[in-house]
Amino acid sequence: MLALLAAGCATPGTRGALYDDLGGQAGIEKLVGRFIFEIGNDALIRPYFEETDLDRFHEKLTEQICEVSGGPCRYSGDSMVDSHRNMGVTEAHFNQTVDLLIRAMEAEDIPHRVQNRLLAVLAPLREDIIYQ
Amino acid sequence: MRKWKKSWALGLLLLPDLCQAADGKLLATPGVSQVEGSAGGGLVPWAMLAGYASRDEVSASAFATRVSVDDYRLEVWGAAFNWQDRVELSAAHQNFTLKQSGDEIRQNVYGLKVRLYGDVVYSTWPQLSLGLQHKRLKDPAIAEAVGADRTDHDTEFYLAASKLHLGALAGYNLLWNVTLRSSRSNQLGLLGYGGDEESSRELLGEASLAVLLHRQWALGYEYRMKPDNLGFAEEDDWSDFFIAYFPSKSFNVTAAYADLGSIAGEDDQKGLYLSMTGYLW
Structure with missing residues (x-):
C-alpha cells in the first residue's frame, strides 16, 4: 500500500489534465486494451460482448475516455443509451464491469488517485447504461 | 442420509449463484457494522445497507465487535440481511460488562432500514435511508436503580444521508454521513430509556467522515450525540477515530480509538474498538 501511495505522490495527482495522467493517447489505448482483456476473462460480462x-x-x-479526461478527442460512437439498449445491463453487472476497469487500471500501474478521477468522470454515464 | 446428501448437492449448485449474488458494489462502499447492528461506521448507522447486494440481489452478513474502555467492556455480535439494496434487517446482541464488579447488562437490538433514495457512489444527491432500532433490555436491574423512566424496551428512529465523492480529496475518495436520530436511550439503552431528568425523545445528530486511502483502506472519524436523561450521572457524546481494512468483499476489519466520555459516573472512558464483519453471500 505504501508503495502505491508513493506512486500516487510521484505523479501529479490533481494537477494537469487527467488525460496526461492516464498517459495520453498511448496510455488510454493500452488501458482499454487491458480492459477488453479483463472482460474476455470474465464469465459474467463476456456474454455482453459476444456480438461486439x-x-x-x-x-x-x-x-470516449480521451474526451472525458480532457484530451483532444471527440467521441464519435453511439450514445450510451443506444449502445446499451435491450442489453439489460443490471446494476450488479455494471459494478462488475467497473471492477474490471479498476483491475485493468491496476494492471497498467495507473496510480490510485488517477483511477478515482477517471471513475469520477465516467460515473455519470451509469444512468444511461443500466436497465436500458 | 440420502435426503441430506441431495440437499447438500443442491446447496452446492446454488452456491456459485449466491456467491455472485452480492458482488454488485464497489469494495468498501457498504461500510462496516455499527454497535447496534446496522450497516454504518462503528458508532453511527449510515444510509448504506449492509452487504454488497445491488437492486437485483440479496446479501447476508455477520459481525462481532468489542469495545474495551477503562472501566467497561461492550461486546456485540449480530447479523444483517439486505434485500435488493432496499431493505436491511438486522439483529444484534449487546453484552456490557462493568469490569470492576463483573456485572453484565445485556440488550438485544432489532433493526430495520429502508433506502429511500439514491446510490452512495452514483447518484447526484446523497443516498438517503430511514431506519429504526427496536431495543429490548434483558437486564433492567441497573437501569431501574439509576432512575431510568423505562426499563423494558423502546424504539428509536433515524434518517441517514451518505455520499461518496470519487477522487474528491486530491484524488482520494471521500465519504461523509450525517444521521439524525430520535432517541431517549441512556448509554445505547443499556441504562434504560428516558430518565428522572428527561423522559421524552430528542433529536440527536451523528456524523462520520472517511477518506479511502486505497481501495482496501479507509481512515475516518465519527461523532455521535447522546441524550443526558439521568440525574445520577452525566452522559457524554461519543467519538472515535477509525481505520478499516477491506481485503475482499467477503470480510472487513475495523480498529478504532473510542472516546466514550463519562459513563455512569466514571469519567474519561477511552479505549480500543475492534470489529469484524463477514459477508456470507
Whole structure:
C-alpha cells in the first residue's frame, strides 16, 4: 500500500489534465486494451460482448475516455443509451464491469488517485447504461 | 442420509449463484457494522445497507465487535440481511460488562432500514435511508436503580444521508454521513430509556467522515450525540477515530480509538474498538 501511495505522490495527482495522467493517447489505448482483456476473462460480462466488434469498441472507448479526461478527442460512437439498449445491463453487472476497469487500471500501474478521477468522470454515464 | 446428501448437492449448485449474488458494489462502499447492528461506521448507522447486494440481489452478513474502555467492556455480535439494496434487517446482541464488579447488562437490538433514495457512489444527491432500532433490555436491574423512566424496551428512529465523492480529496475518495436520530436511550439503552431528568425523545445528530486511502483502506472519524436523561450521572457524546481494512468483499476489519466520555459516573472512558464483519453471500 505504501508503495502505491508513493506512486500516487510521484505523479501529479490533481494537477494537469487527467488525460496526461492516464498517459495520453498511448496510455488510454493500452488501458482499454487491458480492459477488453479483463472482460474476455470474465464469465459474467463476456456474454455482453459476444456480438461486439472489439476493434471498433477499442477505438470508440479510447476516444470516449480521451474526451472525458480532457484530451483532444471527440467521441464519435453511439450514445450510451443506444449502445446499451435491450442489453439489460443490471446494476450488479455494471459494478462488475467497473471492477474490471479498476483491475485493468491496476494492471497498467495507473496510480490510485488517477483511477478515482477517471471513475469520477465516467460515473455519470451509469444512468444511461443500466436497465436500458 | 440420502435426503441430506441431495440437499447438500443442491446447496452446492446454488452456491456459485449466491456467491455472485452480492458482488454488485464497489469494495468498501457498504461500510462496516455499527454497535447496534446496522450497516454504518462503528458508532453511527449510515444510509448504506449492509452487504454488497445491488437492486437485483440479496446479501447476508455477520459481525462481532468489542469495545474495551477503562472501566467497561461492550461486546456485540449480530447479523444483517439486505434485500435488493432496499431493505436491511438486522439483529444484534449487546453484552456490557462493568469490569470492576463483573456485572453484565445485556440488550438485544432489532433493526430495520429502508433506502429511500439514491446510490452512495452514483447518484447526484446523497443516498438517503430511514431506519429504526427496536431495543429490548434483558437486564433492567441497573437501569431501574439509576432512575431510568423505562426499563423494558423502546424504539428509536433515524434518517441517514451518505455520499461518496470519487477522487474528491486530491484524488482520494471521500465519504461523509450525517444521521439524525430520535432517541431517549441512556448509554445505547443499556441504562434504560428516558430518565428522572428527561423522559421524552430528542433529536440527536451523528456524523462520520472517511477518506479511502486505497481501495482496501479507509481512515475516518465519527461523532455521535447522546441524550443526558439521568440525574445520577452525566452522559457524554461519543467519538472515535477509525481505520478499516477491506481485503475482499467477503470480510472487513475495523480498529478504532473510542472516546466514550463519562459513563455512569466514571469519567474519561477511552479505549480500543475492534470489529469484524463477514459477508456470507
